[in-house]
Structure formats: structure tokens, C-alpha cells
Amino acid sequence: MTTILVVDDEPAILRTLKAGLTARGYEVVTAATGRAALNVLTSQIPDAVVLDLGLGDMDGVDICRAVRAWSEVPIIVLSAEDSEHRKVVALDEGADDYITKPFSMPELLARVRVALRRRGSATDDDDPVLRCGQLHIDLPRHAVTFAGAPVDLTPKEFAMLAALTRYPGRVLTHRTLLHEVWGPGYDTETHYLRVYASQIRKKLGPLGGQMLVSEPGIGYRLLDPSEE
């Protein structure tokens, strides 16, 4: 989850920003004062900061400088002033971008994406691999291995196994699985599940096949050996 800290002392703007960012799927943390912002930043570093320069208790530029002492988190400064001098100072003191109010939400979002993109390319080496016992599912590579041996799955098989592996040990109902793999409108086609469960078990081999158990009348579940 991508987290963005929004700092502004005007409740109306804070609300607008939060709504716009949340709508795009970001987790938003807010702060109304410079002190509160620094507090947040010492406990949890977000993926980006949107910072209004005009706060009641502190100058935004001081916040930039303070943050830069220990973090490279991207800072996008908002300001009512179009003063050239302020801009230059803020940018030189650590701000990554400077937007003058009134600003447009799409533009702000685009600039947030730029800031995040930069961070993203810096640390790009963690491919999320789902694990469940000897079963490894490398989502970005669409590669599955069981006990080290590669398992060749079709797209639907992969989707179904990935859905189950996302919640090891938990039961996924027939409806949930059908919804996840086939999309809405297939809620009653439980036969698909039986066919695919069978195929997956066959491909995982005798050992791996045992991991996929059916809960009669409910759904399917992947045994999580670490839980036993």
C-alpha cells in the first residue's frame, strides 16, 4: 500500500486532498500542523509528502529542511504564494516540486505519480513471491515451483492457485474463487472448480496435490504446513 502524508492547516483543502488521493487508491495520513507532521514522520515514513507551505505553527521550508536531515522521501510543496523567491528557497531546501494554489487535482495526482515513480525505480528488486510450504508462486513472473521443481500451469489454473495461496490455510468459498478467476456471472459454475482443482492437483504431483483440499459444500483451501 502506498502511503501519502498530507499536511495542511485548512480543513477544507485537507479534505479535498484526502478525497482525491484516496480515490486513486493511496493510503492517506493527514496532519494539520508542522509539529504533527514531524511527529508522523518520525514514526512512519510515507512514500510521499504533500506539504502546504503556509502552516500556523511552522514555516514549511523548515519542515523540508528538517525532513531532509534524515529522509529522502519526495516532498511536493503546495503554496498560495506565487513568490519566485519562496519557490527557489523551498526547492533548494529539499522540496521536490512546488505547485501554486489554486491547483488542479489531476495535475497534483500526476506530480505525485512522478514522485512515486522515482522512488519506485530506486528499489525495484523485490518481486513478491507467495509461499505456502514448498509451494512458491512468483506473481510477476507467473512462475510456480513446488519443492523447487517448476510447475507448468495454464492461466486459469495459475489464477486459481494464486488466489488460494494468497490466503494459506483459509477456506475460499466457491463463489469467491469463481469470482476471482472467472469474474462475475459464473457464481454457480462450481463444476469448473472441480475440474481445475483436479488438474492443479495432478500437476502439483502426489505430494503437492494433497495441499489442495476441498471443504465440502463450502469451497477450497490450501493447507499451510507452517500452521499445523
Next chain:
Amino acid sequence: MTTILVVDDEPAILRTLKAGLTARGYEVVTAATGRAALNVLTSQIPDAVVLDLGLGDMDGVDICRAVRAWSEVPIIVLSAEDSEHRKVVALDEGADDYITKPFSMPELLARVRVALRRRGSATDDDDPVLRCGQLHIDLPRHAVTFAGAPVDLTPKEFAMLAALTRYPGRVLTHRTLLHEVWGPGYDTETHYLRVYASQIRKKLGPLGGQMLVSEPGIGYRLLDPSEE
């Protein structure tokens, strides 16, 4: 010496920019057309690019995208238009900043400093030659060799192979590839991919062709021999 490429088709602005940047101690290279800019960028990657969107021969956004295919050099876009849509598109296609004309020189300089500061802190290992087994791709020169022999690719073929080589061994989804090579709005044209994959395989020869494998229903992937 820090080098900055300035691209603008208006001689007066070009002169102003060059004077301002040179006065601050930067080495300035200029280009008056998109073509000229890309030419410069293939022979020498500057530390930052200042790019006017309104060029005679090409759309600035296309230049952003083209450059991003092989380099992360910071791009600061200048534009006479204050169109929100243009801003968003330019930023999403690789621009790092967007300044609306008329702009102030101190602000531009501050934003250039921001761009350079970032580059300084970033890992400086951008070797512009991608490798994957016997395949070598010299991004700035648009030159590809397989097992030492040069391979002659068209621009789209090159872009597709380069995108794949950037993540050796990893699957790039159809959508990702289409987005990378053709830009947004081509998400469903998977037929392009088939045609180009076929052409690339043919040009890479029997050995090289095997490296480009399709993951049915998902996308394409370049085999990374160093991983096996």
C-alpha cells in the same frame, strides 16, 4: 562538468536559456528540433534535459517517451500551454517537471538543481548497454548484436526487445508491452505483439529466436541464460 541539453525551436528562448545556465557554470548543449535532440541523446547523455513541448517536427511528449526507453535522465518540460491535460500526459510519459511559460529564470534554475540533486543521490550505474546472454542492446545507439553479429531492427522492434531486455527472465504482460512500445490506448492490440515477436525472432536467428518466449494468456519474456 555538468551538462544540460536544452531543446527549443525559438532561437530567442534558446539563447536566454543557454545564457542563464552557462552563467551558473553548466555546460549547455542545444538542439532546435526533436530530431536533433534525439540525435544528441544517442551520442551523449547529459545530466538533465530542458525540453520545450512545442517543437516544429515532433511532439515533446513523444520525445519524453522515446528517451525514457533507454535513459532516466531528468527531463524538465517547458510549455506555452497551461493545459492541464497536456501537463498530466507529459508527466506520465516521463517528464520530471513541467513549467509553464512565461517562466522565471531563477525558478527554472532551482528546478534544474532539484533534478540534478536527485540524480546525484541516485545510484550512478546507468550502463546504457543491456545484456541478456549473447544479446547486447546499446540503448542510446539503437544498436543490437546477438553473439557479436549486428541485428537490424526497426524502431518498434527495438523498443519491444529493449523493454523485454530491461527485465530479463521476467514476464511482461501484453498490456505492459503495448503501453511501453505503442503508448496508452493500444491495450487490446495484442496482435501487434504477435507480429513483432515473430519478426524479432526471425531477425535474431534460430538461436536468438528461442530466447523470446511467449507465456500464453499473459505476455512475453526473454529467457535469461544466467538464471537457469
Next chain:
DNA sequence: GACCACCGTCAAGAACCGATCAAGACGAAC
């Protein structure tokens, strides 16, 4: 034991997808 509901397996046809060839459209260069 008969019935029922549910699961597992198998197999065949349909639907889909990928590879390739080739022709037409388009644009740049001369």
C-alpha cells in the same frame, strides 16, 4: 440398501490464442 448431494476424473468438441505470411496504408526522404 436406496437415495441424494457433492466431489473427482476423464475425454471430446468448441472456443480461443499465438505464429506466420502477405498485402495494404502510411509517412519520410529524395
Next chain:
DNA sequence: GTTCGTCTTGATCGGTTCTTGACGGTGGTC
């Protein structure tokens, strides 16, 4: 305007995957 290379689009073939139906098994209930 012509020519050339590139991009787009259409047609076809071969293969895989998905869907569907048939059948057998299991466990519970009457």
C-alpha cells in the same frame, strides 16, 4: 511524385485451453 522502409491489418493454420457432459466414488440420511 516516386520510392522505400515501416507500421497496420487481414487471413490462415496449428496448437492449447476452456467448457461441457458423462460417469464413478463417497458419505450422509431415511
